[in-house]
Amino acid sequence: MLSHLRPAIVSAGLFTVLLGLAYPLAVTGVAQAAFPAQANGSLVKDAKGTVVGSTLIAQAFAKPEYLHPRPSAAGAGYDASASSGSNMGPLNDTLIKREKTDADALRAENPGVVIPADAVTTSGSGLDPEISPANARFQAPRVAKARGLRLAQVQAVIDGQAQGPLLGFIGQPRVNVLTVNRTLDARFPAHGQKGG
Incomplete structure (x- = not known):
């Protein structure tokens, strides 16, 4: 039995x-050595070294001078x-009301434009930290107006930060909201705000 x-x-x-x-220790060690930023959460820091977010997790941006992420x-x-x-189905009344309210607000913000x-x-x-390029372009007029910029300036930042599908075929084109907002702050500080 013992045998x-x-x-x-x-x-x-x-x-x-x-x-x-x-x-697990070996995988963690390799990740820390080869991809330290990603292994530590892809954190974004300001000029003082304070963590202001992560490129992997959306955060709420409500001010008009910023791109807004997808609803959460x-x-x-x-x-x-x-x-x-x-977990609401497409016929759920609460979901329908929320989407209608959001769509009405977006139509008022940008009349006559198709809402992504x-x-x-x-x-x-x-x-999701990323939105579609169409969503970013949809928001660009609001951001430009709030920052006192030309629309082309905001669109240039969006286009410069846009990423295509991974390896050219995996996923959809996307724009990281935090990255664009940080770039806008650095290049075109909003009223009363220093870049960085």
């Missing part, structure tokens, strides 16, 4: 050490500890 039990115990101990300790269903909005979609779908729909996680 059968001993190999099982040794195997369990060996694989616990190997796969529960050695492998994560907790009270952009709550990383409650990452999830709304991601301007009124939440993502699966509720924390």
